[in-house]
Amino acid sequence: MERTVVGLGDPGYLDIAARLDQLCSRLPEAVALRRTVDDLHGPLRVAVTGRHGTGRDTLARAVRRVFDVSPIGPGDEDADADVWLHVLAGWPRPDDADAVSRLDPERSLVILGKADTLGSWPTARARAGECADELGRAVVALMPLLAVADLGDPDMELLASLASAGETVPPMQASFVDAGGPPQRLARIGLLRTLDAYGIACVLALLADGPIDAVELGAQLIARSGLPALGEFLTAAAGSAERLRLARVADQLELVAASGVCRDDIEHLLTGSLLGSSLEVATR
Template identity: 50%
Template sequence: MDVSGVAVSGALFSDGPLADAAALLDALGDRFDDRPEIVHARREVHDRLRVAVHGRPGTGRDTLARAVRDHLDVAPIGPGDDDADADADLWIYVLVGWPRAADHAALRRLPAERTLVVLGKADTLGSWDVARSTADEIAALLRRPVHPVMPLLGCADLTDEEFALLETMVATDEPMPSMAAHFIVGGREEQALRTGLLRRLDQFGILTALDLVDDARLEGRRLDRRQLSAALRADSGVSQLRLAVAATLPAVGVRRRDVVVDRLDRLAAAGIARDEIEAALGRLQSGVVGRPRPRTLAGSGT
């Protein structure tokens, strides 16, 4: 499914009451630029979607945060950014297999309408068919969608040396061994190259890259390094999260509206631009929220 045109804007509101509040806040910022309430509220109406990536240690949270940053027009918050977590619009929770008690407890603490669950490291399952089947089984247990992703592929950016090695493997019909350790052969430099490639793509990623190069060769084409990297990123499943992210925008809009109302209310209580703010609050508290901007997500060749 082509999801490249699914709109998920960082500046979420282009019309309606929140757009009015944005104009008011911009004007107030020129007059009262030292007020933290204004700074915070302006961020809510202007910032890109803030996405917090969480999960148990060892689930590949940092890698997924990088992949999300590269594929989607959002601001990812990686693990450990505890202060920033409080400002998250959306949460992505990473599983790497059947959920444990700690996963269930963590998911109960997160807002369900603004949380996506992904099956990370899906490449370790050996195929997309197995990954999707496993994600479906976990989804049935959790009673919520689970999206399989391969973050390592989502971060693929091959070097010239790595690309040359892959082309050589195809040309010489060198198979990818079932034991990853058997892939580390050759002299010291080649071993270092192969170790780095295995760390960056893992076994499934290397197999996928070899298939892509070979398929192009059989069709009389030659993929260059950038094209192969882009094809690997497209195969990661990360871009497919656009649809799920877009579905959370109404709930994100409510969250941001509530924050803006709170900050404006504080300003009015302090006697700052009371009449202007009270008029804006009346529109905001009517519950009408602007529509997302019709903009596509920025990607990195996907």
């Protein structure tokens, strides 16, 4: 599946980045400037935060799979992230409210993860709405597990046999595990770990409509995970990230110009371009 490209690439931005590359090639000693200019070409950095066990790693993997961005998972340094996704699993706790209040609202989004465990999209959206009222911020429900499910041949065979037997997923996981007897026990446990109950039900519903291969199934599960809906937020946030990255370049350019090097070229770059307006943002 092709990953969706996110932002950091409108023509004005690319043009200024190319001109800055040229300037840097003439200024081998301006190392700090070079670093900020190189960063203009880097992918959007998306940090995933939240309490332990909320599904941060899984969301980071899902984001990487669906979008052409660079996720920063739990435990990794996220100070230079462009965007933050804060994951809740269930009702927000005081820790969550605290963490969310410290994030720039334009560049962060609160996610209600593991929404599949709520059993349906309408229930998940309703719960996300309640969390939003509680936090005073938009909350988007997602089912990241569905987006990362890698189904091998044995999984596909088991799922096909469940579908043709008309089996459904009982509410109690233990009954699903035991339903196939000892020979299928481990495979059924594996399936629950990979897809969980809602994901299995989803696949069985898809298979009931006819045969479907693993690749197509993966794409269908990504669509059902809700992940693609993040594209709009990521694209808007990429706009803010562009302005911030350009502002960092503009800061460095001012320092270089102040030292008397390439002053005219730098003035020229800063006048009337995207970069100049970023400088105004930076110095405001």
